[in-house]
Each structure stands twice: as structure tokens, then as C-alpha cells.
Amino acid sequence: MFQSALRTPLRSSGALFPLSRCLKSQTFRRFLSQESRTKIQAAVTEYPVVLFMKGNPEQPMCGFSRGVVKILSAFDIPPEKFKTYNVLEDLELRTGIKEFSEWPTIPQLYVNGEFVGGSDIALSMFQSGELETLLEQHGVIPKASESPS
């Protein structure tokens, strides 16, 4: 199994950690129906920033989800560019998004249709400035050089 996992071609999309995700894919690629996959694919591409979380931004139901909401609130993301899904209201989504992203936990942050990570990754990318750059690159927020001072 390990050998065949290593032979699996690396996917180009969302490959922050291509090899580890590639190995994980052996565990996750099992239950997601084509219909659910299509729905999730549409959901992650419909808005530039999509957050799968527990609760909603006004009332997060978990500290990890609250953390990502707080990080994102540091940027002035226009509401029309940001959508959240409450996985506590949708068991199929709660399970499906894990398999879709090949990531076992909630929250899950997507930017421009690409999986970014959970709260630990969001925090470290926030602290390093990478998250801001990513949001700028995809036109979610204006480039710092273009912002009115």
C-alpha cells in the first residue's frame, strides 16, 4: 500500500504538502459520491474565500473555527468575496469536505478554489505574511502598495 501510494501522481491543485496529502489520499478516497464531489467543487470555487467551519462567523462553535474567523477578520475581505459553511448543520458536508480536501479536520480554508489548510496553517501563514500575499494575488484584498494610506 505504501509503495502504491508513492506511485500515485502528485496533484497540481492545492498542493501545499503534496507528498503527505498524496499518502493520505489512500485513506480518504472512499465514500464521496460524484454528486457530493461536484457540489463541493462548486462551493469552493463560487467565492474567492471559502471557510468550512463549526458555527458561523458571528457565533463560532469551536475555538479552531473561531481562530480562522479571527485571522480572516484582520483583512478587510468584502462580504461578496467570502462565504462560510457551517458543517454542524450538514453531516454530509462535514464528512465530504474531509475526503474532498484529504484533510481530516474542520476548519478548512479555501482560497481561489485551492485548499489552504486548517487553523494551524492559517495562523502560520498569517504570521509569515503568506496569507496576505495569497489574498492579494487573487484579488481578494488590494495589494498593500495600492491601499490608500
Ligand SMILES: N[C@@H](CCC(=O)N[C@@H](CS)C(=O)NCC(=O)O)C(=O)O
Ligand atoms: N490543529 C487543527 C485543529 C482542528 C481540529 O482538530 N478539529 C477537530 C475538532 S473541531 C475536528 O475537526 N474533528 C473532526 C470533526 O469534528 O468532524 C487545525 O489546524 O485545524
Ligand code: FES
Ligand atoms: S468542537 Fe471541540 S475542538 Fe472543535
